Amino acid sequence: MGNSSSGKVQKERSMLLQKVMIANHFKKLSTAHADNKKVVYTFVPGNLNELIRAFDMLPVHPEINALQSAMRKKSAGYIREAEKYGHSEDVCTYVKCDVGMLKSGNIGPTGEKLPEPDLLLLSYTGCFTFLKWFEILRQEYDCPVVVLQVPYQGDGEITPEMTAYVAKQLREEVVPVMEKISGNKLDEEKLRRLLDSSARAESDLVEILESARHKPSPIDAYFGGVYYIGPIFTAFRGLETCEEYYRVLRSEVEDRLKKGQGPITPEGPLNEEKYRLVVEGPPNWTSFREFWKMFHEESAVVVASSYTKVGGIYDTGFRHNSAEPFESLAKYCLGCYTNLNLPSRIDLLEKYIRDYSADGFLINSIKSCNSFSAGQLLILRELEDRTGKPGGFIESDLVDPRYFSAANIKNRLESYFQMLDSRIQEASVN
Amino acid sequence: MNNTNSTVTQIIETCERLYNDLDFSYVKNWKQTHAGKAVGFMPIYVPREIVHAAGMLPVGLMGAGDLLEIIKGDAYFQSYICQIPRSTIEMAISNRLDCFDGMLFPAICDVIRNLSGMWKLMFPEKYARYMDFPQNFRPEVGGEYYHQELIILLKDMATLSGAKVTQDQLRQSVRLYNENRAVIRELYDLRSADPHLVPTYELYLIMRASNILEVSEHTAMVRDYLGAVRSEKRPERDNIRVVLSGVFCEQPPLALIRALENSGCFIVEDDWVLGARYLLKAVATEGDPLENLAAAYLKDTVKTASRYEEDGAKGSYLIDLVEKTRAEGVIFAAPSFCDPALLERPMQQEALKRADIPYTSFKYSESSGQFQVIKEQTGTFADSIKLWGSV
Numbered sequence: 001m002g003n004s005s006s007g008k009v010q011k012e013r014s015m016l017l018q019k020v021m022i023a024n025h026f027k028k029l030s031t032a033h034a035d036n037k038k039v040v041y042t043f044v045p046g047n048l049n050e051l052i053r054a055f056d057m058l059p060v061h062p063e064i065n066a067l068q069s070a071m072r073k074k075s076a077g078y079i080r081e082a083e084k085y086g087h088s089e090d091v092c093t094y095v096k097c098d099v100g101m102l103k104s105g106n107i108g109p110t111g112e113k114l115p116e117p118d119l120l121l122l123s124y125t126g127c128f129t130f131l132k133w134f135e136i137l138r139q140e141y142d143c144p145v146v147v148l149q150v151p152y153q154g155d156g157e158i159t160p161e162m163t164a165y166v167a168k169q170l171r172e173e174v175v176p177v178m179e180k181i182s183g184n185k186l187d188e189e190k191l192r193r194l195l196d197s198s199a200r201a202e203s204d205l206v207e208i209l210e211s212a213r214h215k216p217s218p219i220d221a222y223f224g225g226v227y228y229i230g231p232i233f234t235a236f237r238g239l240e241t242c243e244e245y246y247r248v249l250r251s252e253v254e255d256r257l258k259k260g261q262g263p264i265t266p267e268g269p270l271n272e273e274k275y276r277l278v279v280e281g282p283p284n285w286t287s288f289r290e291f292w293k294m295f296h297e298e299s300a301v302v303v304a305s306s307y308t309k310v311g312g313i314y315d316t317g318f319r320h321n322s323a324e325p326f327e328s329l330a331k332y333c334l335g336c337y338t339n340l341n342l343p344s345r346i347d348l349l350e351k352y353i354r355d356y357s358a359d360g361f362l363i364n365s366i367k368s369c370n371s372f373s374a375g376q377l378l379i380l381r382e383l384e385d386r387t388g389k390p391g392g393f394i395e396s397d398l399v400d401p402r403y404f405s406a407a408n409i410k411n412r413l414e415s416y417f418q419m420l421d422s423r424i425q426e427a428s429v430n
Numbered sequence: 431m432n433n434t435n436s437t438v439t440q441i442i443e444t445c446e447r448l449y450n451d452l453d454f455s456y457v458k459n460w461k462q463t464h465a466g467k468a469v470g471f472m473p474i475y476v477p478r479e480i481v482h483a484a485g486m487l488p489v490g491l492m493g494a495g496d497l498l499e500i501i502k503g504d505a506y507f508q509s510y511i512c513q514i515p516r517s518t519i520e521m522a523i524s525n526r527l528d529c530f531d532g533m534l535f536p537a538i539c540d541v542i543r544n545l546s547g548m549w550k551l552m553f554p555e556k557y558a559r560y561m562d563f564p565q566n567f568r569p570e571v572g573g574e575y576y577h578q579e580l581i582i583l584l585k586d587m588a589t590l591s592g593a594k595v596t597q598d599q600l601r602q603s604v605r606l607y608n609e610n611r612a613v614i615r616e617l618y619d620l621r622s623a624d625p626h627l628v629p630t631y632e633l634y635l636i637m638r639a640s641n642i643l644e645v646s647e648h649t650a651m652v653r654d655y656l657g658a659v660r661s662e663k664r665p666e667r668d669n670i671r672v673v674l675s676g677v678f679c680e681q682p683p684l685a686l687i688r689a690l691e692n693s694g695c696f697i698v699e700d701d702w703v704l705g706a707r708y709l710l711k712a713v714a715t716e717g718d719p720l721e722n723l724a725a726a727y728l729k730d731t732v733k734t735a736s737r738y739e740e741d742g743a744k745g746s747y748l749i750d751l752v753e754k755t756r757a758e759g760v761i762f763a764a765p766s767f768c769d770p771a772l773l774e775r776p777m778q779q780e781a782l783k784r785a786d787i788p789y790t791s792f793k794y795s796e797s798s799g800q801f802q803v804i805k806e807q808t809g810t811f812a813d814s815i816k817l818w819g820s821v
């Protein structure tokens with residue numbers, strides 16, 4: 001059975017539900033200050049959504065704004081705008097897109113103006129650029145900044161000292177500032193309820209991601225995966241709507257699993273699964289659909305990806321834990337994918353290749369993300385050596401369309417799939 | 431090596447030899463003579479006192495500059511990654527770094543951070559540690575964490591060297607590095623007061639020597655240089671005075687440094703080899719040495735791009751340097767694809783604009799061979815300041 005391409009984007013209930021959640025969130029943001037709500041700008045990796053929500057504040061994630069701008073084809077203009085202000089062509093395009101958007105009126109993805117922050121919560125987790133990004137934003141806004149430094153897992157482990165340091169910062173730095181901004185004392189019971197809710201949604205997410213172990217996989221864990229992680233990585237973790245989203249999504253996935261169906265893609269259902277891949281690195285957002293289509297056309301399904309772990313790794317057992325709220329938040333931050341050292345990243349990818357019976361793996365190397373990209377060529381070699389599976393390597397960017405060359409990427413992918421084909425045939429003969 | 435009563439020429443020749451020697455003969459000789467070990471470290475700062483107290487030689491590594499053709503190193507990094515990790519890997523896989531028994535990778539950016547993991551994979555038999563530094567500067571929060579990090583480092587260094595490290599040995603090392611920092615401050619003060627006496631080329635090579643030489647030897651060398659250069663008659667020049675900013679990691683080639691000075695700029699302040707000047711005041715030598723090192727890191731340090739600025743007064747430190755050194759402008763030089771320097775730059779430039787301080791900016795790589803355009807740019811910058819006091 002071939003894969004159809006209707007041209008019309010097919011949407012399931014969970015997708016529509018997520019769309020409503022996002023629209024409502026941005027609606028609330030647009031009236032936040034009129035509604036006397038406080039707004040916290042913060043980053044996705046190591047985000048403290050439960051804590052922010054415990055104070056009844058609303059989060060804004062600059063990376064999400066940037067990727068949304070890219071998907072709406074606005075990032076090129078924003079990046080140009082930032083470069084006019086002296087930002088180098090060499091640096092992170094998320095930052096430049098965000099700065100350009102700010103300089104252009106700070107209009108969010110729903111067309112409504114984003115509120116100015118009451119607090120910049122710099123969760124310094126797994127990415128050096130975050131530090132500079134909020135130093136840059138601090139020049140633009142008259143609001144406090146609180147830093148949560150999350151030590152890097154340089155030796156591939158989370159030590160008790162690291163957890164204690166993050167938890168201490170939460171108690172002694174972050175919470176007092178949030179109490180001051182919000183005008184409320186921390187309600188620890190509320191925080192615990194939110195953490196319990198997070199854990200339930202996280203368990204559902206793991207079931208969804210692990211469904212890709214089946215053949216055929218009912219999900220695409222990279223392109224589809226970015227939708228699946230959306231609520232839990234951003235403004236909704238800890239909320240009832242988030243739990244509901246994952247219940248609905250899980251039931252959709254289980255239904256497809258029972259019927260032996262493949263993932264739903266914008267081009268329609270992918271019914272034939274020819275190649276099973278693991279992907280390392282973020283996607284390109286400016287040509288997201290075109291990029292996905294290149295895989296769809298080749299009947300390639302991504303069964304696991306590292307990008308869907310940047311906002312938390314749950315499939316190795318971590319859950320937010322209301323019994324130790326601050327330590328649990330600390331361990332969450334410390335465990336995000338980009339906070340793992342290179343050997344740990346390779347171990348995780350190797351595990352995915354084996355556990356998900358992948359035919360090969362692909363690295364999408366992002367020009368402006370050194371946190372991900374530096375060392376990826378060694379990752380490629382190590383994974384090939386360890387698993388014997390062929391690796392592919394393509395280059396693009398997050399939100400700068402100047403660095404997405406569709407023809408080059410398609411050529412490389414076609415060659416890669418040909419190589420995979422011959423390897424699969426060789427394996428079947430032997 | 432004995433520098434006593436050396437002439438300026440002799441001292442600079444010694445520094446040139448050290449700079450050009452990618453086989454690290456000095457390190458090998460030191461190890462043999464002292465039956466000791468050597469630990470390399472990447473920019474910007476590590477507490478060298480701890481390595482030294484363990485009886486080992488701490489050696490700052492700043493890439494291979496334009497001295498080494500990159501043959502295999504490029505295969506490890508995409509085109510959009512800076513040069514310093516390539517040449518560091520190239521040196522390692524061509525066995526030039528075999529004399530190092532361990533490597534420290536301080537937190538500066540994601541590239542050096544990930545290089546630490548690459549090292550663990552590629553050279554599993556060697557000690558390698560990524561060093562996180564506090565971005566929280568409260569003693570009871572960031573200070574406590576950093577103190578723990580220093581305890582781990584001390585334990586590791588003692589294990590690596592096979593020696594027990596006493597508090598007195600640590601204090602003695604702190605004293606030696608305090609002396610070194612003091613004499614370097616004197617060197618910088620002299621350069622700022624009489625830049626024609628201390629050409630940047632010479633100062634730079636002396637600073638690079640601090641990466642390699644045992645600390646007492648370097649202190650003696652700087653003292654010798656100061657003595658010798660003060661008695662030299664050197665021609666004054668009609669150069670402008672500039673602060674050079676952004677060169678704290680991957681280094682500009684030596685020829686580029688010369689070209690800047692020859693284009694009409696006295697560099698009266700800079701941020702290369704910043705680790706040797708990172709702590710601005712003497713570290714206390716009474717009490718717990720690790721606590722003292724931690725306390726020194728939290729306050730009284732330089733401000734640089736990899737260190738979070740709590741007060742939000744971005745650019746004020748640079749402006750203070752301009753005022754202190756009576757500089758007439760700032761040259762921003764950053765390695766291509768250097769996140770810390772390039773993300774920092776627009777904020778610094780904005781502050782300079784507000785303070786009405788002229789600046790010019792360019793990018794380089796350690797392996798650049800063509801500087802004509804940069805020389806013309808900085809020459810024009812110098813001329814316009816001379817003629818009009820601004821650009």
